[in-house]
Amino acid sequence: MGWKTLDDMDLNGKRVLVRVDINVPIVDGVVTDSTRIRRLMPTIRDILAAGGRPILLAHFGRPGGERRKNLSLSQLVPTLERAFETKVLFADDCVGPAAEEAAEALQPGQVLLLENTRFHANETKNDPDLAAGMARLGDIYCNDAFSAAHRAHSSTEAIARLLPSCAGRLMQAELEALEKALGKPERPVTAVVGGAKVSTKLELLGNLIEKVDYLVIGGGMANTFLVAKGMPVGKSLAERIMKDTAAEILAKAEAAGCTIVLPSDVVVAEKFESHAPHQILPADRCPDEGMILDAGPDSLATIKAIFEKSRTLIWNGPLGAFELEPFDAATNAAALKAAALTRAGKLISVAGGGDTVAALNASGAAGDFTYISTAGGAFLEWMEGKTLPGVAALMQAD
Ligand code: 3PG
Ligand code: MG
Numbered sequence: 001m002g003w004k005t006l007d008d009m010d011l012n013g014k015r016v017l018v019r020v021d022i023n024v025p026i027v028d029g030v031v032t033d034s035t036r037i038r039r040l041m042p043t044i045r046d047i048l049a050a051g052g053r054p055i056l057l058a059h060f061g062r063p064g065g066e067r068r069k070n071l072s073l074s075q076l077v078p079t080l081e082r083a084f085e086t087k088v089l090f091a092d093d094c095v096g097p098a099a100e101e102a103a104e105a106l107q108p109g110q111v112l113l114l115e116n117t118r119f120h121a122n123e124t125k126n127d128p129d130l131a132a133g134m135a136r137l138g139d140i141y142c143n144d145a146f147s148a149a150h151r152a153h154s155s156t157e158a159i160a161r162l163l164p165s166c167a168g169r170l171m172q173a174e175l176e177a178l179e180k181a182l183g184k185p186e187r188p189v190t191a192v193v194g195g196a197k198v199s200t201k202l203e204l205l206g207n208l209i210e211k212v213d214y215l216v217i218g219g220g221m222a223n224t225f226l227v228a229k230g231m232p233v234g235k236s237l238a239e240r241i242m243k244d245t246a247a248e249i250l251a252k253a254e255a256a257g258c259t260i261v262l263p264s265d266v267v268v269a270e271k272f273e274s275h276a277p278h279q280i281l282p283a284d285r286c287p288d289e290g291m292i293l294d295a296g297p298d299s300l301a302t303i304k305a306i307f308e309k310s311r312t313l314i315w316n317g318p319l320g321a322f323e324l325e326p327f328d329a330a331t332n333a334a335a336l337k338a339a340a341l342t343r344a345g346k347l348i349s350v351a352g353g354g355d356t357v358a359a360l361n362a363s364g365a366a367g368d369f370t371y372i373s374t375a376g377g378a379f380l381e382w383m384e385g386k387t388l389p390g391v392a393a394l395m396q397a398d
Contacts, residue, residue, distance in 0.1 A: 003394040004166035006043070009140055011052035015103055017138030018043060018168060019057045019155050019390075021145040021374065022076055025354075029075060035357065036147065036374050037076075037083045042169035043144045044084050048109060055103055055112045055138055056080075057094060057155045059148065065121025073116050080113060088113055094120070094155070095133030103137040117155045124153050131158035144168025146175065147375035149390030150382075160393035167394055170374065175391065177371035178382055181350040186311035187213060191383075192303075192334070194219035194317030195355065198242045201317075205249050207384045209258040214306050216261040218319030218330070223292055225250065225262050226283060234268070234290035261306060265296030267320070267327060274324045294320030295330040303330075304337045307347065313338055315351040315360075316380060322359045332363035339368035352379030 009016075020040050025032045047054045061071040073090070080088045087110045091102040094114040106112050114137070117123045122130045131154040135141070141163040143149070148156055149171070159165075167175070182189075189212045193201060198221050208215055217225055220237035227238050228246035253260045263283050268290040269276035280296045281287075295303070307313060315338070322328040341347035351360055352373030360366035373379045378388060 003391070004164075005172055006046055006050070006142065006166055006168065009142075009164065009166050011047055011050035011140070014052050014139040015055055015106065015137065016047050016052045016140045016142050017055050017057055017134065017159070017163065018047070018142045019145045019148070019159075020168075021147045022056075022058045022073070022080070023060055023148070024076075026075070031076070031079050033358070034079060034083065035372075037079060039170050039173075039374050040144060040168075041083060043142065044111060046169060047142070048086065048111075051108060052140075053106045053108060053110065053112070055106065055114065057114055057117055057134060057159075058145070059118040059123070059153075059155070060116045061118070063116060063118050065118065065123075067119045071116055071118075073113055077113060080111070084111055086111055091115060095130065095136075099137055117153070120154075123155060124151070126152045126158050127154050128158045128162075130154040131162055134159050135162040138163060141165040142168045143390055143394055144170045145390065146171045146373075147378050149375075149388040150378040150386070152389035156390040157393045160390075161396070165394055171391075174373055174375065177350060178373070178379070181312055181348050181371065182211070182314060182383065186348060188310045189312040189314070190214040190216060190306055190310040192216045192218065192313070192315040192317070192319070194221060194319050194331075195353075196220040196237060198224045198239050198246055201380070202242075202245060202249075204380055204384045206252065209249065209253040209256050209260070211385075212258055212314070214259050214261060214310065215253065216303055216306065216319075218263070218295060219317055219321075221317070222262055222295070225260070226292075229262070231284040232286050232288070233292060234286045234288050235270075236286065236290070236292040261302060263292075263295040263299040264302060265298040266292045267294035267296055267329070269293050269327075272321065272324070275326065276324075278327075293324065293327040300330050300333055303334050307334070307337050307341055310347060313347055313349040314383065315349070316353045316356055316383070318355055318359045322355070322362070328359065328362065331359050332365075335360050335363040335365035339365035342370055343368050352376065
């Protein structure tokens with residue numbers, strides 16, 4: 001694919017700087033979703049098995065260049081030790097003498113975790129000097145952080161130019177799975193795009209209509225399109241100032257031969273609360289006091305019928321307020337339909353994004369999807385057809 005993998009590198013006795021994404025959700029010091037950590041295991045296992053010494057470079061949260069105790073990666077050491085089933089040492093900086101000593105002292109079979117790269121303000125500026133400091137710690141650079149590959153930072157981009165570089169197993173798996181589903185996708189292709197805002201996914205929508213046969217729009221974003229079609233949405237989440245843009249996307253889709261699917265009926269409540277009293281109404285009948293919280297049964301039937309006609313499905317963003325019961329109904333039912341079609345060998349299904357993966361896990365559908373990406377932002381940018389700097393740097397590395 002234009003970059004090297006761990007198989008191309010001589011790892012024996014080498015210190016391998018592995019850029020990982022362990023930006024996992026933590027509540028009261030406890031990791032609530034360890035998907036990203038579990039998915040790193042093949043890379044760590046393979047480096048250790050080949051006699052390499054893994055040194056992990058990672059960011060955590062957005063500390064903005066300040067050392068913030070609550071964003072220290074030290075709190076992840078026990079979780080990593082459990083996952084990797086090996087000793088994980090910690091250095092409290094990702095560059096400098098202490099990190100160099102720790103890297104030097106690392107024994108075969110051990111893993112070294114370096115402190116949050118974003119404690120250095122220059123990390124997010126892709127500073128080559130900071131990258132050079134990191135490069136001193138290793139012999140080889142391995143980027144396994146697909147979900148951070150949309151960032152051109154010292155630890156994802158500049159460093160790949162300084163050391164012999166390769167992609168890790170997760171990076172490979174992510175790119176191969178996305179390439180397989182979207183590179184030359186089996187048609188018809190359907191994309192489900194949900195979530196709150198049109199403004200953040202505008203470029204994505206504009207790009208997708210050129211690539212997919214059906215575009216199912218859900219969540220708050222769908223309301224903006226209903227407004228563009230002159231329908232009332234009451235107190236629903238909607239970006240009214242984006243309505244002309246939404247109208248342009250509708251016109252462009254028609255010209256491109258892409259069918260945009262908006263809700264034909266909606267579940268409306270007056271409060272944004274679990275089990276708020278609600279009713280099902282045609283999409284053009286939302287009352288002034290009403291809030292659209294989910295797609296209705298007619299919409300769901302249309303979505304299921306489209307899934308049945310499709311060969312490839314790409315999913316990012318829930319169809320409704322999935323965090324509130326029962327407004328997760330359309331998301332869950334559509335996810336289970338996609339899972340069943342995938343199980344039956346009729347559909348290739350790929351999903352990504354934190355909310356999406358949480359929703360698919362909650363519905364029990366995730367296990368049957370062809371592929372679940374660990375990435376949110378990077379997955380979207382990949383879908384838009386953008387070059388990811390972290391991936392591009394690997395291609396240019398020798
Ligand atoms: C993520 O969690 O989406 C990645 O780790 C990237 O984080 P960022 O959006 O703070 O760059
Ligand atoms: Mg993000």
